[in-house]
Amino acid sequence: GAVVSQHPSWVICKSGTSVKIECRSLDFQATTMFWYRQFPKQSLMLMATSNEGSKATYEQGVEKDKFLINHASLTLSTLTVTSAHPEDSSFYICSARDPSSTITGAKNIQYFGAGTRLSVL
């Protein structure tokens, strides 16, 4: 099955520093990846859609200068939280679609990474 790897799983940083989170599709090429944020006991909130070789599309209310997304290759997307503050502490999860799937509608399926817990002190 499709595997998405996310790294690191947990990061603690000081306020004002930047943190980079990596998302890799291990056994397929992902032209589109997604970044979500999840608060405790809440569902996933889509932050942005990352397209290989082009600019990411951000959801309303998400600061693109704060959450920098780069999708430079078909297997890697990165999310950089710039000048992190305590309110950015959250669980960040990436996902990817497998465009090669031949099952009807299966291109809609998103495969998720294990998530990154960010704690900003």
Place this chain on the structure above:
Amino acid sequence: QKEVEQDPGPLSVPEGAIVSLNCTYSNSAFQYFMWYRQYSRKGPELLMYTYSSGNKEDGRFTAQVDKSSKYISLFIRDSQPSDSATYLCAISGSARQLTFGSGTQLTVLP
């Protein structure tokens, strides 16, 4: 009205029970239906995918879709303590973005 409604629970059942999880949706353009399982502090894991009305079975799990009622269900037979997790329904249309339910927290008691 939310596009996808899911009872957040929490739901607590004894081991061996049959669990029924449900979602309703409002947009008839939705065509593809998924159930994910999410353990605490982990990413969601795909359990079931279906695109047609009717039942789809995989081991102890059965996904049911009723497009006429805009209602989807996930049944878990012979539930185990290891099934304790949050279950998210996710629905998609031609735009391919997923719309998630709020998640149902399930606890299976040994």
